[in-house]
Amino acid sequence: MKKIFLFLIIAGTFSCSKKVSQENATVKEPQEKKLVGGDSDVHGCKGSAGYTWSTLKKECIRIFEGTKLSHAEETGKSYTTAAFVIFDGNKAELFLDTQKESIILERKSEGNSWKKDDFELIPWKGYVLKKAGKIIYTGE
Numbered sequence: 001m002k003k004i005f006l007f008l009i010i011a012g013t014f015s016c017s018k019k020v021s022q023e024n025a026t027v028k029e030p031q032e033k034k035l036v037g038g039d040s041d042v043h044g045c046k047g048s049a050g051y052t053w054s055t056l057k058k059e060c061i062r063i064f065e066g067t068k069l070s071h072a073e074e075t076g077k078s079y080t081t082a083a084f085v086i087f088d089g090n091k092a093e094l095f096l097d098t099q100k101e102s103i104i105l106e107r108k109s110e111g112n113s114w115k116k117d118d119f120e121l122i123p124w125k126g127y128v129l130k131k132a133g134k135i136i137y138t139g140e
Helices: 003-024
Strands: 053-054 059-061 069-073 082-088 092-093 103-106 114-116 119-123 127-129 134-139
Touching: 069 127, 082 127, 082 134, 092 119, 103 119
Parallel strands: none
Antiparallel strands: 053 059, 069 082, 069 134, 082 092, 092 103, 103 114, 114 119, 119 127, 127 134
């Protein structure tokens, strides 16, 4: 009888401790979840969906739907990045991989090149982008 009684006490202790440890496991602090697509910038553009703020259009756009410019070919160098440009009237917005902010270029009239500071976008066999007179990107 003593053996049965002792067995019941040990079994009950084990059972209670298991229950307490299970309860402790469920009382853990909730972890903060990062939502997919929850990466809106200050303008509300979702980078994970490919959207970037356009100063020219004043809306979120997908720059890769614009005109792609590739690095000008240099012997022995290959690039995996690109630049993009979008147009609106006599203005062009340039998105460079080397610049944090876009650059707004303007032209005086149709057929002329778009310019700002030392950047010049020339409409020739597609487009040629020069910086300080040196061709840095080309595209169609």
